[in-house]
Amino acid sequence: MSGKTFYIETFGCQMNAHDSEKVVGALIARGYEPVETPEEAGLVLYNTCSIRDKAEQKVFSRLQQFKRQAGKGKLFGVLGCVAQQEGERIFERAPHVSLVAGSASYTRLGEMLTRIEAGERRVAGLSLDTGETFDTPFPRRDNPHRACITIVEGCDKSCAYCVVPFTRGHERSRAAESVMAEARGLAERGYTEIQLLGQNVNSYRDPSPAAWDFAALLARVAAIPGIRRVRYTTSHPRDFVKAIVDAMDSNPVICDHVHLPVQSGSTRVLAAMQRLYTRDEYMRRVEWIKTARRPCALTTDIIVGFPGETGRDFDETLRLLDEVEFDSLFSFKYSPRPKTAALAMNDPIPPAEKQARLLVLQEKQRAIQIRRNAAWIGRAAEVLVEGRNQALGQWIGRTSDNRILNFTHPGSNGDSLEGRYLPVRVTRAGPNSLVGESASMV
Numbered sequence: 001m002s003g004k005t006f007y008i009e010t011f012g013c014q015m016n017a018h019d020s021e022k023v024v025g026a027l028i029a030r031g032y033e034p035v036e037t038p039e040e041a042g043l044v045l046y047n048t049c050s051i052r053d054k055a056e057q058k059v060f061s062r063l064q065q066f067k068r069q070a071g072k073g074k075l076f077g078v079l080g081c082v083a084q085q086e087g088e089r090i091f092e093r094a095p096h097v098s099l100v101a102g103s104a105s106y107t108r109l110g111e112m113l114t115r116i117e118a119g120e121r122r123v124a125g126l127s128l129d130t131g132e133t134f135d136t137p138f139p140r141r142d143n144p145h146r147a148c149i150t151i152v153e154g155c156d157k158s159c160a161y162c163v164v165p166f167t168r169g170h171e172r173s174r175a176a177e178s179v180m181a182e183a184r185g186l187a188e189r190g191y192t193e194i195q196l197l198g199q200n201v202n203s204y205r206d207p208s209p210a211a212w213d214f215a216a217l218l219a220r221v222a223a224i225p226g227i228r229r230v231r232y233t234t235s236h237p238r239d240f241v242k243a244i245v246d247a248m249d250s251n252p253v254i255c256d257h258v259h260l261p262v263q264s265g266s267t268r269v270l271a272a273m274q275r276l277y278t279r280d281e282y283m284r285r286v287e288w289i290k291t292a293r294r295p296c297a298l299t300t301d302i303i304v305g306f307p308g309e310t311g312r313d314f315d316e317t318l319r320l321l322d323e324v325e326f327d328s329l330f331s332f333k334y335s336p337r338p339k340t341a342a343l344a345m346n347d348p349i350p351p352a353e354k355q356a357r358l359l360v361l362q363e364k365q366r367a368i369q370i371r372r373n374a375a376w377i378g379r380a381a382e383v384l385v386e387g388r389n390q391a392l393g394q395w396i397g398r399t400s401d402n403r404i405l406n407f408t409h410p411g412s413n414g415d416s417l418e419g420r421y422l423p424v425r426v427t428r429a430g431p432n433s434l435v436g437e438s439a440s441m442v
């Protein structure tokens with residue numbers, strides 16, 4: 001290997017991004033140094049996502065790009081969901097790959113690297129039946145102010161389109177004591193924002209005798225001195241109980257934002273998706289959130305063109321958008337995934353029709369976002385400053401309700417504001433962000 005250097009590229013969701021922080025921590029603890037490009041690295045890792053076919057293809061195309069460099073001292077590894085899903089077949093498809101490991105095996109990464117460093121050609125870590133997933137104590141966090149903590153791994157639901165139960169295994173909750181210890185440690189090191197992560201975060205149940213549920217854990221993390229914001233993602237509507245909104249109501253440290261994926265506005269399609277709730281049950285949760293004591297942003301995920309989705313089903317999704325007025329949404333065309341129940345379903349919707357539905361949905365949502373963001377003009381919001389846009393001469397802030405609010409702060413005299421909490425008055429709004437000026441300056 002050409003020196004102990006590594007490069008990691010991460011695809012997919014926030015869980016994956018945080019998993020990469022754990023992997024980077026493990027590599028640095030073993031004496032590896034991060035480098036900026038795959039060309040410079042002795043070890044190139046791809047932490048992959050298999051939620052959609054496109055994301056999966058991207059990884060194999062990356063591997064092809066560097067094929068010729070393998071064997072000249074450069075090693076390649078595939079981590080994450082594609083690794084778990086494809087397993088040792090990856091060695092056949094991309095013979096220059098030396099390491100294939102799913103997320104449940106990252107605690108054994110050190111041992112796997114030892115074998116590779118000793119010259120073993122192909123090493124795989126694909127066991128899913130492990131309770132050790134959380135024992136990666138030194139994640140190397142990129143951001144010095146906001147930190148993620150995984151509290152639940154895997155998923156016990158069986159949504160008909162989703163590959164996660166096959167790539168991340170059964171649901172395992174982390175002991176509350178361990179979550180609290182990590183959160184307290186982060187607060188002591190100056191972190192002020194914590195995001196609790198799980199594929200299905202609100203089905204959390206403390207495995208220790210205290211048996212805290214998600215709302216109890218949320219309230220306790222929010223009560224840690226020094227923590228100013230707590231977020232969580234992703235919630236499943238079936239497990240989203242009123243106690244979560246009550247915890248948000250009684251503790252302003254818990255951010256004014258719920259991400260609650262609905263996937264479809266049609267009860268018929270929801271049943272086919274095996275989502276375990278109806279449109280009415282989803283709307284009841286929306287009602288709880290909309291009647292919370294302080295205004296709360298609501299965002300969602302929607303899949304269009306699920307097998308059998310009729311024009312009428314799609315219209316129901318559009319009506320749902322009008323009724324709920326989400327603050328933002330992630331929308332996707334249905335993507336068939338291996339091993340999932342939807343793969344066997346008759347899918348008569350032509351691709352062009354799926355694309356047309358996606359565009360209609362996105363256009364409608366854009367109009368809603370323009371309207372909702374415009375309502376912020378003239379109001380002030382507190383932001384956590386995340387960075388600087390030099391070209392525009394603006395600071396980049398994020399509000400408690402997860403809006404990006406770019407702003408000017410004439411008095412900063414070149415000092416960095418990153419990590420500070422500042423009041424900002426909104427002066428302009430677009431579909432995806434707000435613009436304003438530091439309220440302390442006006």
Ligand code: SF4
Pocket residue numbers: 155156157158159162163164165199200236
């Ligand atoms: S709840 Fe459904 S969509 Fe979410 S990870 Fe589990 S199976 Fe996938």
